[in-house]
Amino acid sequence: MTLDKFLVVAAALFCCGLYTVMTRRNAVAVLMGVELILNAANINFVAFSHFLSRVMGGQIFAVFVIVLAAAEAAVALAIFLRLFATTGTVEVDTADQLKG
Amino acid sequence: MTPIAMDTGALVRGLYCILPEMVVIGTAILVLLADLLLPEEGKKRLCHLSVAGVAAAILSALWLGPGKIEGFSGMIVHDGMGLFFTLTILAAALLTLMMATGYSEWEGTQKGEFYALILLSTSGMLFMAEGTDLMTVFLGLETLSIPIYCLVGFHRGRMRSLEGAMKYFLLGAFSSGFFLYGIALMYAAAGTTRIPVIASMMRDARLYGNPVFLAGIGLLLVGFAFKVSLVPFHMWTPDAYEGAPTLVTAFMGAAVKAAAFAALLRVVLLTFPAILPAMSGVLWVLAALTMTVGNFSALLQNNMKRMLAYSSIAHAGYILVGLTAGGVAGGQAVLFYVLVYAFMNLGAFGVIMLVAQREDDGYDIDNFAGIGFRYPVLGGLLSLFLVSLAGIPPTAGFVGKFYLFGAAVRSGYVGLAVLGVLNSAVSVYYYLRPVVSMYMAPAPEGIPVPRPPRSAFSFALCASAAAVLLLGVMPASALEFAERSVLSLLM
Amino acid sequence: MNGPSDFIFYAAAALTVGSAILVATLPNIIYAAVALLFAFAGVAGLYVFLSADFLAATQVLVYVGGILVLILFAVFLSNRLADVKISNPGHFHLPAAAVCLVLFGVLSYTAVSTPFAVKTAVYLPTTADIGEMLMTRYLLPFEVASVLLLAALIGAALLSRPERGTPEKADMEEGRG
Numbered sequence: 001m002t003l004d005k006f007l008v009v010a011a012a013l014f015c016c017g018l019y020t021v022m023t024r025r026n027a028v029a030v031l032m033g034v035e036l037i038l039n040a041a042n043i044n045f046v047a048f049s050h051f052l053s054r055v056m057g058g059q060i061f062a063v064f065v066i067v068l069a070a071a072e073a074a075v076a077l078a079i080f081l082r083l084f085a086t087t088g089t090v091e092v093d094t095a096d097q098l099k100g
Numbered sequence: 101m102t103p104i105a106m107d108t109g110a111l112v113r114g115l116y117c118i119l120p121e122m123v124v125i126g127t128a129i130l131v132l133l134a135d136l137l138l139p140e141e142g143k144k145r146l147c148h149l150s151v152a153g154v155a156a157a158i159l160s161a162l163w164l165g166p167g168k169i170e171g172f173s174g175m176i177v178h179d180g181m182g183l184f185f186t187l188t189i190l191a192a193a194l195l196t197l198m199m200a201t202g203y204s205e206w207e208g209t210q211k212g213e214f215y216a217l218i219l220l221s222t223s224g225m226l227f228m229a230e231g232t233d234l235m236t237v238f239l240g241l242e243t244l245s246i247p248i249y250c251l252v253g254f255h256r257g258r259m260r261s262l263e264g265a266m267k268y269f270l271l272g273a274f275s276s277g278f279f280l281y282g283i284a285l286m287y288a289a290a291g292t293t294r295i296p297v298i299a300s301m302m303r304d305a306r307l308y309g310n311p312v313f314l315a316g317i318g319l320l321l322v323g324f325a326f327k328v329s330l331v332p333f334h335m336w337t338p339d340a341y342e343g344a345p346t347l348v349t350a351f352m353g354a355a356v357k358a359a360a361f362a363a364l365l366r367v368v369l370l371t372f373p374a375i376l377p378a379m380s381g382v383l384w385v386l387a388a389l390t391m392t393v394g395n396f397s398a399l400l401q402n403n404m405k406r407m408l409a410y411s412s413i414a415h416a417g418y419i420l421v422g423l424t425a426g427g428v429a430g431g432q433a434v435l436f437y438v439l440v441y442a443f444m445n446l447g448a449f450g451v452i453m454l455v456a457q458r459e460d461d462g463y464d465i466d467n468f469a470g471i472g473f474r475y476p477v478l479g480g481l482l483s484l485f486l487v488s489l490a491g492i493p494p495t496a497g498f499v500g501k502f503y504l505f506g507a508a509v510r511s512g513y514v515g516l517a518v519l520g521v522l523n524s525a526v527s528v529y530y531y532l533r534p535v536v537s538m539y540m541a542p543a544p545e546g547i548p549v550p551r552p553p554r555s556a557f558s559f560a561l562c563a564s565a566a567a568v569l570l571l572g573v574m575p576a577s578a579l580e581f582a583e584r585s586v587l588s589l590l591m
Numbered sequence: 592m593n594g595p596s597d598f599i600f601y602a603a604a605a606l607t608v609g610s611a612i613l614v615a616t617l618p619n620i621i622y623a624a625v626a627l628l629f630a631f632a633g634v635a636g637l638y639v640f641l642s643a644d645f646l647a648a649t650q651v652l653v654y655v656g657g658i659l660v661l662i663l664f665a666v667f668l669s670n671r672l673a674d675v676k677i678s679n680p681g682h683f684h685l686p687a688a689a690v691c692l693v694l695f696g697v698l699s700y701t702a703v704s705t706p707f708a709v710k711t712a713v714y715l716p717t718t719a720d721i722g723e724m725l726m727t728r729y730l731l732p733f734e735v736a737s738v739l740l741l742a743a744l745i746g747a748a749l750l751s752r753p754e755r756g757t758p759e760k761a762d763m764e765e766g767r768g
Contacts, residue, residue: 250746
């Protein structure tokens with residue numbers, strides 16, 4: 001187990017998340033992609049903290065990211081459910097009252 | 101297990117340094133408590149309480165002064181630049197809350213949560229503007245964003261409001277991911293998230309030549325680009341701006357932009373000089389694209405809110421011109437323009453809030469036909485703000501643009517400055533269209549009567565107008581303040 | 592380190608990446624949510640190899656136990672279960688895949704080619720250290736995070752609570768129509 005293996009795993013996770021965000025139309029699925037990206041960043045933080053430095057700044061950062069992810073998920077659930085109650089859909093494209 | 105060593109002196113100094121933030125957060129909690137105690141008809145006191153709290157925060161920021169105070173083991177610093185942005189953000193919050201006195205009554209946002217969320221978001225902006233560690237900047241960014249997601253969706257029964265909230269949320273969360281991955285890579289290369297430490301390491305070629313570091317900076321920039329809506333990361337802006345309650349739109353345009361540019365400026369001015377050759381090209385292209393796409397899209401809009409949304413994209417492009425120029429002159433121009441933009445943007449939104457009778461189609465440009473002569477004060481104010489946004493003298497918008505493009509020319513980016521001037525010329529067309537419609541077009545039958553403003557609302561509008569004129573006629577002291585702020589950061 | 596621990600590392604990494612690919616590609620969103628569960632669990636496994644015992648536990652408790660449950664709630668509540676098709680049609684797959692593959696190439700190339708100054712890894716319990724640092728050096732971010740949570744609580748409660756007093760307004764209808 002070397003650092004670069006962890007980084008490659010993180011990069012793979014990041015790109016899966018990115019692909020999910022770019023291709024999915026369901027808002028909840030897009031949120032899943034975002035969670036994958038946050039996890040990828042966290043692996044990076046923890047790996048660097050483990051391999052490169054004695055102080056644990058990276059791990060602390062990861063703790064805050066988990067806090068943020070929980071907060072975002074709660075707000076997301078509230079927004080999506082309210083939108084679903086109003087329109088009956090959470091598809092990103094079908095919600096198209098707003099147009100440029 | 102050894103007991104944790106707490107340095108009381110350092111803790112007190114830290115708390116002293118975040119005094120404005122604490123006042124704002126304290127007010128938010130007070131508002132929530134008062135919301136429980138006050139009867140339904142006394143709810144407008146909540147707004148007064150928030151205004152008083154923000155005013156107290158402004159006083160405390162002034163009391164701290166421009167001297168450099170570091171707190172919490174270098175997580176946050178109150179320096180000249182911090183003070184400048186603190187004052188800008190708090191002024192924007194103050195004007196927003198004063199306008200809320202009237203807006204809340206008309207649109208039913210007379211709720212404790214509304215004010216509490218605005219205040220919490222403001223505190224996040226302050227943390228972001230003063231943070232000297234990427235961790236503080238990131239948490240500040242999220243603390244400012246999450247309340248805004250909810251505020252955009254505040255009109256819960258209104259389809260567009262929720263839709264704007266969803267789009268803003270998804271793209272905001274997505275951009276946070278980029279931002280975070282960028283910070284992780286920078287942490288990998290530098291071993292720290294302290295901005296000053298990274299900056300001092302930038303003299304070492306091993307760091308700025310490091311591909312991991314460059315990839316990190318790139319991803320960080322993408323995250324910022326989403327937040328300040330630079331093209332091609334601007335897709336969320338028009339939808340979120342149009343969907344949000346107008347007051348929130350005004351707040352987003354003025355304050356969120358100020359906070360994001362504060363953090364961006366701190367990172368760029370401190371770390372970029374070493375990697376400028378690689379980065380200036382990227383910033384150049386971003387600035388050129390943002391100005392051009394923003395202005396040309398604004399040309400096509402018939403809805404005032406949407407037009408101002410695209411114009412805010414274009415203005416982010418102008419500000420980026422100053423960032424590209426870099427150095428003291430560029431930084432000074434950016435600071436001054438952020439301040440000016442806050443006033444003219446809030447003012448313009450304030451007037452259209454009064455004229456439009458309802459959300460959504462109330463903001464069509466046709467609704468503004470003929471109000472110029474019938475309501476001379478409103479017409480005059482809106483014309484003033486739009487003229488300033490277009491950058492025509494003797495308003496502050498002109499002075500701001502003059503310094504931005506001047507800084508670009510001085511740093512050798514003549515092409516970019518020319519492009520900026522051409523873009524301003526294009527923007528005159530769509531800014532003057534409502535003005536022409538107000539004064540030239542015949543008023544249709546049954547012209548809607550603008551809402552009678554509350555006294556605080558009128559005061560906020562007059563204060564914005566006075567600021568736009570004063571900063572346009574005698575900008576010297578504000579410019580000097582901005583220059584000293586940038587110097588305090590660079591030293 | 593060789594032998595079993597290497598094998599377990601590769602298993603955890605494969606579980607994480609494989610599940611993430613499934614999240615990205617499975618057409619049925621409920622299956623995607625379940626795949627996300629395995630991805631989170633795999634990440635928790637990776638944390639163990641990085642001497643992050645506290646984070647591994649937090650990952651399981653908060654991500655798997657909290658966030659994933661919220662996401663599942665959102666999936667179930669926002670899809671009419673009576674509808675057979677709980678599918679998740681996407682669009683422009685090819686360009687997105689190309690962008691992601693290129694980015695993956697760039698990121699992993701930089702990761703592999705950069706000579707990091709790796710220090711010898713130590714495995715020590717971290718929970719006490721994290722707790723102490725949250726109270727000292729990282730006190731400010733800790734407090735800001737609490738403000739963040741407060742804001743999220745207020746916002747989520749505000750959006751999901753039924754309207755006080757007045758019934759839902761007429762523009763509700765406009766949205767439906």
